[in-house]
Amino acid sequence: MIQNFALAELTNALRRQAPELRLEENALMAGYTTLRLGGPADLMAHPSTPEQLLLLLTEAKRLNVPVTLIGHGSNLLVRDGGIRGLVIRVCREMREIRVDGNVLRAQSGAMMSAVAMAAAEHSLGGLTFASGIPGTIGGGVYMNAGAYGGELCQVVKRVEGYEMDGTPFSYTGDEMNFSHRYSRLMDENKVVTYVTCQLHSAKREELLAEMVELNRRRADKQPLTLPSAGSTFKRPAGGYASAMVDQCGLKGLTIGGAQVSEKHAGFLVNRGGTAADFLALMAEVQRVVHERFGVILEPEVRILGEDSLVHRV
Numbered sequence: 394m395i396q397n398f399a400l401a402e403l404t405n406a407l408r409r410q411a412p413e414l415r416l417e418e419n420a421l422m423a424g425y426t427t428l429r430l431g432g433p434a435d436l437m438a439h440p441s442t443p444e445q446l447l448l449l450l451t452e453a454k455r456l457n458v459p460v461t462l463i464g465h466g467s468n469l470l471v472r473d474g475g476i477r478g479l480v481i482r483v484c485r486e487m488r489e490i491r492v493d494g495n496v497l498r499a500q501s502g503a504m505m506s507a508v509a510m511a512a513a514e515h516s517l518g519g520l521t522f523a524s525g526i527p528g529t530i531g532g533g534v535y536m537n538a539g540a541y542g543g544e545l546c547q548v549v550k551r552v553e554g555y556e557m558d559g560t561p562f563s564y565t566g567d568e569m570n571f572s573h574r575y576s577r578l579m580d581e582n583k584v585v586t587y588v589t590c591q592l593h594s595a596k597r598e599e600l601l602a603e604m605v606e607l608n609r610r611r612a613d614k615q616p617l618t619l620p621s622a623g624s625t626f627k628r629p630a631g632g633y634a635s636a637m638v639d640q641c642g643l644k645g646l647t648i649g650g651a652q653v654s655e656k657h658a659g660f661l662v663n664r665g666g667t668a669a670d671f672l673a674l675m676a677e678v679q680r681v682v683h684e685r686f687g688v689i690l691e692p693e694v695r696i697l698g699e700d701s702l703v704h705r706v
């Protein structure tokens with residue numbers, strides 16, 4: 394249990410040292426996740442510079458307040474009881490993108506759609522695949538986001554940021570140990586501030602047309618009008634989670650307000666439920682798929698926070 398005075402002390406210290414830093418007490422996580430689920434975070438900070446981010450890390454460490462890092466919240470399932478301590482949201486406030494020759498350097502809060510668009514505007518190819526992934530480039534490198542045959546590992550040249558105690562780190566793309574939906578950041582507690590990509594010259598119009606086409610294909614297949622966190626489960630060895638879920642006849646399966654999408658079996662969507670509904674549906678899908686195929690589906694969504702003490706009856 395985090396002592397209230399530690400949080401109050403942290404809030405005061407931050408307000409004193411960085412009056413322009415946006416802080417929110419009891420921020421409902423449902424408002425900061427694309428699944429629209431999750432209870433309150435004790436304190437949420439929205440840094441707009443790497444310096445503010447560093448201050449948040451060092452002050453939270455000094456006062457022993459646990460830190461949870463999020464980006465756009467498009468790969469998160471936050472439990473109904475919310476998150477204790479400090480949530481740092483690195484998103485639209487930290488979104489600068491610079492291009493120099495064939496090299497693009499973005500702050501980690503830049504959305505992948507904006508990064509892909511900036512690259513195309515500079516006639517640089519390599520990022521069209523990312524234009525429809527609704528997350529930040531920081532969240533993207535964390536799990537090596539990818540689509541339509543492209544993955545961030547193909548273009549990422551350097552990743553910079555801080556360890557949780559504020560010590561800077563810098564990894565080359567090779568040092569990130571990328572593999573399918575994995576980077577070493579998933580095993581290390583670090584905050585990304587900048588991502589540098591090595592791109593190649595291409596025709597602006599062709600890049601823009603490719604992005605339009607990929608996003609059309611996405612809209613055709615995915616339930617983009619309903620809250621979701623994208624693919625709920627990782628691709629298991631030798632198969633596709635969505636195909637297995639579909640073959641088990643689970644499309645449309647509903648628990649409370651959580652549903653296996655009728656449009657795409659790999660997506661679980663929120664139709665007005667709770668995180669508890671969503672977790673129960675995930676467990677049921679895992680149970681049925683395991684019974685039929687002997688495969689354990691691993692969640693791709695990151696599950697954060699604590700259960701609510703009050704359960705729906």
Ligand SMILES: Cc1cc2nc3c(=O)[nH]c(=O)nc-3n(C[C@H](O)[C@H](O)[C@H](O)COP(=O)(O)OP(=O)(O)OC[C@H]3O[C@@H](n4cnc5c(N)ncnc54)[C@H](O)[C@@H]3O)c2cc1C
Pocket residue numbers: 427461462463464465466467468469483501502525526527528529530531532533534535536537538539540578583584585586615617621622623624695
């Ligand atoms: C409709 C839909 C479609 C999707 N399609 C795809 C797809 O095609 N391909 C794909 O790969 N994903 C897809 N996703 C999932 C999601 O968009 C990606 O995983 C994205 O990379 C998550 O970025 P985020 O900023 O939202 O991160 P969050 O969801 O906020 O966080 C995810 C993880 O990244 C960490 N993280 C976030 N920012 C940082 C940072 N600055 N430094 C260190 N760690 C950080 C967090 O701690 C957390 O563990 C989809 C999601 C939705 C809702």
